[in-house]
Amino acid sequence: MTPLLHLENVTVRFDGLVALRDVGLAVEAGTVLGVIGPNGAGKTTLFNVACGFVRPAQGTIRWCGEELRGHAAHSLAGLGIARTLQGLGLFAGLTVLENVLVGAGVRARSGPLSTLLGLRRAARDEAELRMRAMATLTELGIADAHAALPGSLPYGTRKRVALARALVSEPRLLLLDEPASGLAADEIEELGEEIARFATRGAVIVVEHNMDLVMRICDRLVVLDFGEVIATGTPAEIRSDPRVVEAYLGVPA
Ligand SMILES: Nc1ncnc2c1ncn2[C@@H]1O[C@H](COP(=O)(O)OP(=O)(O)OP(=O)(O)O)[C@@H](O)[C@H]1O
Numbered sequence: 001m002t003p004l005l006h007l008e009n010v011t012v013r014f015d016g017l018v019a020l021r022d023v024g025l026a027v028e029a030g031t032v033l034g035v036i037g038p039n040g041a042g043k044t045t046l047f048n049v050a051c052g053f054v055r056p057a058q059g060t061i062r063w064c065g066e067e068l069r070g071h072a073a074h075s076l077a078g079l080g081i082a083r084t085l086q087g088l089g090l091f092a093g094l095t096v097l098e099n100v101l102v103g104a105g106v107r108a109r110s111g112p113l114s115t116l117l118g119l120r121r122a123a124r125d126e127a128e129l130r131m132r133a134m135a136t137l138t139e140l141g142i143a144d145a146h147a148a149l150p151g152s153l154p155y156g157t158r159k160r161v162a163l164a165r166a167l168v169s170e171p172r173l174l175l176l177d178e179p180a181s182g183l184a185a186d187e188i189e190e191l192g193e194e195i196a197r198f199a200t201r202g203a204v205i206v207v208e209h210n211m212d213l214v215m216r217i218c219d220r221l222v223v224l225d226f227g228e229v230i231a232t233g234t235p236a237e238i239r240s241d242p243r244v245v246e247a248y249l250g251v252p253a
Pocket residue numbers: 014017019037038039040041042043044045046086
């Protein structure tokens with residue numbers, strides 16, 4: 001099967017620093033790929049390349065088999081790639097619903113044609129987007145918080161808002177950067193269920209330090225260390241790989 005997203009020999013440099021070196025990975029529709037590795041290994045940079053924020057110095061990125069060249073972040077969003085940011089990345093001055101609408105805007109019709117068709121169309125689009133945003137909040141169990149400012153909500157709820165903002169565009173590929181960080185055990189459990197539920201509709205790449213979650217929800221794992229892929233495999237294979245244990249998982253106590 002042709003992977004949804006396929007990176008080959010991707011190298012990213014920041015001035016003198018090589019953040020990613022010759023990285024290859026593939027994710028297929030309906031699967032969850034985990035990316036693990038120590039701090040500074042290049043995990044977030046990998047997402048930044050995958051969604052077009054950062055252009056690699058070398059390598060190719062294919063979407064459904066077709067090479068993406070010089071795509072800007074907004075056009076990649078048009079293909080159906082959505083992400084959450086490490087931390088929260090919510091707009092403090094916008095309500096929960098408005099924050100989610102920022103994500104929904106990705107697939108909104110805009111441009112000269114919709115301007116010509118006039119404001120009624122725009123109003124209808126906005127009503128549709130609001131309904132979709134509210135439906136996503138309901139799905140994540142936080143509809144009651146739609147009018148609140150993020151700063152007034154518990155951290156776990158804010159993380160859900162960030163997830164809702166990524167889900168509302170109905171992406172084909174969802175990139176989650178440390179979705180479990182700062183969450184309580186029961187919230188992590190629910191997050192795992194939500195990710196698994198989403199994976200029946202689309203593909204997921206998740207960067208995560210919580211090994212229990214990663215081992216439970218991922219079909220395959222990629223391990224990065226100092227910008228290089230040091231192992232790829234199923235969770236069981238990765239858990240017993242001596243290089244991974246040495247570089248990242250540590251010696252069992
Ligand atoms: N925009 C940038 N400019 C310069 N250096 C950068 C930039 N972004 C990342 N780096 C560097 O690239 C390396 C990889 O960073 P990255 O954020 O991808 O790591 P990470 O694996 O996500 O780490 P963490 O687990 O701490 O989130 C680090 O050395 C970082 O300092």
